[in-house]
Amino acid sequence: MTETFFTDLLIIGAGPAGYTAAIYGARANLKPTLLTGLQPGGQLTITNDVENYPGFAEAIQGPWLMEQMASQAKNVGANIVMDSIAECSLLNPSKDDGYFTFHTDLGNIYKARTAIIATGAQARWLGLEAEERLQGYGVSACATCDGFFYRGKKVAVIGGGNTAVEEALYLTNHASHVTLIHRRDSLRAEKIQQDRLLANPKISVIWDTVVEDILSGGNPAAVTSLALKNVKTNETSTLEIDGVFIAIGHTPNTSFFKNQIQLDDEGYIITTPGTPNTSIPGIFAAGDVQDKHYRQAITAAGSGCMAALEAERYIASMK
Numbered sequence: 552m553t554e555t556f557f558t559d560l561l562i563i564g565a566g567p568a569g570y571t572a573a574i575y576g577a578r579a580n581l582k583p584t585l586l587t588g589l590q591p592g593g594q595l596t597i598t599n600d601v602e603n604y605p606g607f608a609e610a611i612q613g614p615w616l617m618e619q620m621a622s623q624a625k626n627v628g629a630n631i632v633m634d635s636i637a638e639c640s641l642l643n644p645s646k647d648d649g650y651f652t653f654h655t656d657l658g659n660i661y662k663a664r665t666a667i668i669a670t671g672a673q674a675r676w677l678g679l680e681a682e683e684r685l686q687g688y689g690v691s692a693c694a695t696c697d698g699f700f701y702r703g704k705k706v707a708v709i710g711g712g713n714t715a716v717e718e719a720l721y722l723t724n725h726a727s728h729v730t731l732i733h734r735r736d737s738l739r740a741e742k743i744q745q746d747r748l749l750a751n752p753k754i755s756v757i758w759d760t761v762v763e764d765i766l767s768g769g770n771p772a773a774v775t776s777l778a779l780k781n782v783k784t785n786e787t788s789t790l791e792i793d794g795v796f797i798a799i800g801h802t803p804n805t806s807f808f809k810n811q812i813q814l815d816d817e818g819y820i821i822t823t824p825g826t827p828n829t830s831i832p833g834i835f836a837a838g839d840v841q842d843k844h845y846r847q848a849i850t851a852a853g854s855g856c857m858a859a860l861e862a863e864r865y866i867a868s869m870k
Contacts, residue, residue: 564669566593568838570620571855573629592617670804681765689774704793715798827858
């Protein structure tokens with residue numbers, strides 16, 4: 552049976568941005584409701600060791616960190632609901648007594664005075680079975696998150712755009728050698744980034760090549776090498792490495808908001824620089840759904856705090 556719920560603040564997404572927004576929203580007495588979506592905890596739920604989140608001297612587990620954030624949000628009064636957005640109406644809240652309307656997969660309706668979109672982004676993968684099996688055991692999509700674990704080791708980066716080149720350059724701060732593997736014979740990255748990469752003695756490039764498989768060994772299984780194939784000659788080879796970073800881009804989770812809120816060419820929500828403000832007053836965005844540059848748990852949490860503070864001010868102005 553369909554039910555309709557009213558709230559001053561609806562938060563969509565249960566990653567660091569969403570949970571932080573819920574904590575601040577609850578402490579501001581907005582009685583926020585948070586819809587977790589299909590993957591509560593976001594990308595940290597598939598991250599094993601987290602060493603760069605402040606406050607923990609030793610490495611912690613990503614899923615545990617998200618459980619703690621969820622518990623903290625509940626303890627301060629946030630209402631956390633296991634449900635996902637199916638469709639929404641953001642364009643004319645004045646026609647509905649000032650409420651934005653959201654329909655969920657469970658068939659319920661949420662009417663919110665203000666909302667924070669924190670649905671995150673998903674890394675694009677190669678589609679290999681080994682990618683999922685070896686995530687956290689040598690397969691990563693974030694060099695700044697996991698590069699520290701490869702001090703003095705050999706790693707590979709897959710891709711040819713700005714993200715791949717930036718990841719490769721960053722990894723030279725830790726790895727003994729970085730191999731960039733690209734399926735074409737030229738890079739798509741900015742020229743200045745290409746020049747830096749090609750001039751770096753710790754980086755080599757394998758052109759016209761794709762990864763056919765990620766090989767592993769040991770107990771627990773960890774990445775040991777890549778099975779490669781040259782797309783022009785069909786020649787196969789093996790590259791021994793300790794880790795591989797997939798850098799072929801991210802996809803923001805914004806499909807429900809197309810044609811309703813201003814997005815950039817890649818689908819990220821556009822916010823006013825330095826703020827979580829979107830093109831619609833009363834709708835705010837936080838975390839990776841609007842940040843394609845940093846993509847860190849700590850920056851997502853910070854933007855969730857900003858969004859909640861702005862939502863509080865918006866509600867106050869309405870009253």
